[in-house]
Amino acid sequence: MRALAAALAALVTHAAGALAQATPPDMRAIRGGTYAPFYRLTARPTVTVAAFLLDARPVTEGQFAAFVRAHPAWRRGRVVALFADPGYLAHWPDADGPSVSADPARPVTRVSWFAARAYCESVGRRLPTEAEWEFVARASETAPDAPRDPATVARILAWYGRTGAAPPGPVGAGRPNVWGLHDLHGLVWEWVEDFNSALVVTDSRDNTGPGAARFCGAASLGARDTGDYAAFMRYAFRQSLRGAYTVHNLGFRCARDLTPGAPR
Amino acid sequence: MNTLVRRLCLAALLAACRRDPPAAGDVPPCHRRHGDASTAAVAPLPGASLFHLEGAWSDQAGAPFRFASLRGSPAVILMFYGTCQAVCPILIGDTLRLEAALAPAARARTRFVLVTFDPGTDTPERLRALAAERGMDLSRWSLVRGADGDVRALATVLGVQYSRVGPRDFTHSNVITVVDPQGVVARQVEGLRQPVDAAARAIEALSP
Numbered sequence: 363m364r365a366l367a368a369a370l371a372a373l374v375t376h377a378a379g380a381l382a383q384a385t386p387p388d389m390r391a392i393r394g395g396t397y398a399p400f401y402r403l404t405a406r407p408t409v410t411v412a413a414f415l416l417d418a419r420p421v422t423e424g425q426f427a428a429f430v431r432a433h434p435a436w437r438r439g440r441v442v443a444l445f446a447d448p449g450y451l452a453h454w455p456d457a458d459g460p461s462v463s464a465d466p467a468r469p470v471t472r473v474s475w476f477a478a479r480a481y482c483e484s485v486g487r488r489l490p491t492e493a494e495w496e497f498v499a500r501a502s503e504t505a506p507d508a509p510r511d512p513a514t515v516a517r518i519l520a521w522y523g524r525t526g527a528a529p530p531g532p533v534g535a536g537r538p539n540v541w542g543l544h545d546l547h548g549l550v551w552e553w554v555e556d557f558n559s560a561l562v563v564t565d566s567r568d569n570t571g572p573g574a575a576r577f578c579g580a581a582s583l584g585a586r587d588t589g590d591y592a593a594f595m596r597y598a599f600r601q602s603l604r605g606a607y608t609v610h611n612l613g614f615r616c617a618r619d620l621t622p623g624a625p626r
Numbered sequence: 627m628n629t630l631v632r633r634l635c636l637a638a639l640l641a642a643c644r645r646d647p648p649a650a651g652d653v654p655p656c657h658r659r660h661g662d663a664s665t666a667a668v669a670p671l672p673g674a675s676l677f678h679l680e681g682a683w684s685d686q687a688g689a690p691f692r693f694a695s696l697r698g699s700p701a702v703i704l705m706f707y708g709t710c711q712a713v714c715p716i717l718i719g720d721t722l723r724l725e726a727a728l729a730p731a732a733r734a735r736t737r738f739v740l741v742t743f744d745p746g747t748d749t750p751e752r753l754r755a756l757a758a759e760r761g762m763d764l765s766r767w768s769l770v771r772g773a774d775g776d777v778r779a780l781a782t783v784l785g786v787q788y789s790r791v792g793p794r795d796f797t798h799s800n801v802i803t804v805v806d807p808q809g810v811v812a813r814q815v816e817g818l819r820q821p822v823d824a825a826a827r828a829i830e831a832l833s834p
Contacts, residue, residue, distance in 0.1 A: 443673025444783060475782060488775075555775075558782055559789035560797045605782035 384620065389415040390542040391620065392498055397507065399496060400590040400597075411497045416490060417615035419533040419544045420552065421481060424466025426473065427454075429481050436477055445476035449608040453529075467532035469550045469613040475605040478553045478614040487616035489555040492600070494617060496593065499546050501539040509590045518547045518592040530611065547592075550613040557600040671697075675809035676783050681776030686753035686769040693739075696809065700832040701737040703803045705777075705786050707744040708752050709794045716818050717800055718760055724802065724815075725766075727826035736829055738767045741780060743788055743796045745771035784811070806832050 385391045394413040430436050430451075438450055439457035451472055454463060463470075473481075475489075482488050502508035509515070534544045546552075603609075671677055676693060683691040704721050706714040718740070725733060742748035748756075753769035756762075762769075772780070781788055788798035802815040804825055813828045 442678045444676060444678045476779070479779075556778060556789065558778075558785075558787045560787040560799060601787070604785060605779075 385415060388418055389618065390418050392416055392494070392541055395497060395506070397497060397500060399493075400509075400593040409493045409497070411491075411493050413620040414490070414494055415618040415620055416494070416498060416541075416543060417487075417617070418538070418542060420469035420550055420613045420615045421478075422466060422533055423463035423468055423470045426470035426481060427463045427466065429484055433480070433484065436480060441477070443606070445606060446474040447606045447608050449610075450474060450477065452608070453610075465529065465532075468530050469533050469545070471530065471550055471610055471613045472608040473553075473613065474608050475553050475557060475603070479555070482614075482616035485616065487618045489553055489614060490617035492554040492556050492559055495546075495552065495554045496596070498539070498541055498543055499593075499596075501541055501543075501546075503537055503539055506540050509593065514547075515592055519595075521548045522592065522595050530613075550611050551596070551599060551609070553612065553614040554600070557603055558605070559600075672808050672810050674811070676780070676805060676811070677809035679776075679779055679783065681772050681779065683770050683772040683776065684750070686750050686757055686764070688750045691768060691770050693809065696737050696739070696805070696807075698807050699735050699737045700732070700807060700812075700829045701739060701805045701809075702829070703739045703741065703784065703805060705741045705743060705781060705784065705788070705798065705801070707742050707794075707796050707798075708748040708756055709744065710796070713800060713818065717802065718756075720815070720819060720822065721802055722760065722762075724822040724825055724829075727822050729826075729830055732826075732830040733766075736766065738762070740767070740769045741777065742769070742771050743777060743781075743790075743798060744794065745773070745777065747794055785814070804829055804832075 392411075392414050394411045396408050396410045398408050434440060435442075437457070438452070438454060441450055449472055453472060456462060479489055500507050500509045502511045502514040505511070530549050533549065536544060536548060538544045539546060603612075677697055679693055683693070685691040702721060702724060704717060706717055708714075721738060721740075725736070725738060728736060740753075742753070748769075748771055750771075753771070757764060757767060757769055780786075784801060784803050786799050786801050788796050791797050800816065800818055802825070803811055804813040804815075806812045812832060813825050815822065815825050
């Protein structure tokens with residue numbers, strides 16, 4: 363009996379260890395799912411996301427400073443122009459020194475897509491896809507799929523409507539959503555791997571001009587859920603970006619495949 | 627012979643790169659010198675050069691391809707996918723039209739690079755078949771495939787938007803890009819069946 367108990371205990375420890383290994387403490391396991399995004403594609407009315415891991419919080423200035431120290435090619439004074447515009451880390455006091463942020467607990471901003479990607483790669487992770495990010499962004503504090511929950515929408519839109527360049531507060535201060543994810547809304551905008559997806563035509567009124575010619579398949583696009591204005595704002599914002607752009611309120615978090623090599 | 631040796635060296639360097647992936651952000655040793663040894667010693671690349679892009683690319687022969695190998699020549703880059711029925715054949719036709727519009731001397735020194743959005747479907751065999759079907763001169767044209775993340779990075783620097791919308795279907799922006807001999811974007815033609823004469827004159831004006 364004692365042997366059985368010991369074996370069971372070992373098994374439990376092993377299982378817990380495997381789980382802990384699968385989900386690092388700073389990440390959350392996201393069970394996959396299918397949802398209908400606000401835009402509609404004739405060929406793909408719904409989006410299916412496989413299970414994945416996502417950072418619980420945006421990457422902080424402190425974490426990014428450590429990355430820059432370890433990878434001098436990403437110092438503000440050295441970064442290749444193709445990969446970051448002149449605003450890159452412009453709020454940091456030191457262009458080519460040891461790279462110390464004045465406020466290590468706040469989310470890092472003024473980083474380009476290339477820099478965000480390089481950071482995630484340096485920790486064995488990747489940027490989330492747009493589909494993954496939007497999937498978890500639909501959650502409220504109590505439900506995984508609440509893009510029309512009035513209180514949540516009102517809070518998000520109130521934040522989108524706020525202007526000004528005040529630096530964001532520390533990460534993790536707000537309540538997490540139902541997945542245990544902090545700060546998806548209300549702190550900074552976030553890069554995704556395929557921010558330059560072709561799902562939204564920049565100006566949909568222009569169906570006959572160069573806009574129509576520029577896109578293959580543009581005619582098959584249309585807004586599905588015009589009530590999800592917050593999602594529309596995010597897609598429109600992403601479409602306005604280029605990979606080298608840096609913005610005072612645009613940061614990122616990293617993701618990882620749950621199953622190595624799983625399609626996403 | 628010299629070229630062959632150089633290619634073998636390059637292949638070995640690339641293989642070394644892949645075996646031991648460098649820490650992100652650092653310039654790995656194999657990328658400090660550019661593939662084309664004849665230009666390796668010249669001035670550093672401009673910051674906006676897309677030759678800074680890394681990635682393991684291969685061409686229609688399955689041989690390693692490096693964008694830095696375009697250094698010294700004007701180049702025309704088009705992103706496409708082979709199973710596209712409607713738009714990509716027109717875009718490829720537009721690029722062939724641009725080639726035909728060049729003065730012979732400029733045509734001889736210009737490189738044309740087609741990069742697929744769909745490396746899983748567009749195998750080297752399919753790329754060779756496409757080249758034959760469209761009459762591409764493979765001394766000037768390369769049909770290139772790379773890993774999804776590298777394709778995304780190239781699209782990002784070219785300002786090309788795309789998404790996979792089906793197993794073999796993509797929606798994408800239609801952009802033909804001219805880069806100068808240093809890899810800096812010199813001109814872009816956006817849209818289908820656009821006039822190419824201005825782009826041809828721009829290429830002719832680029833000195834090697």
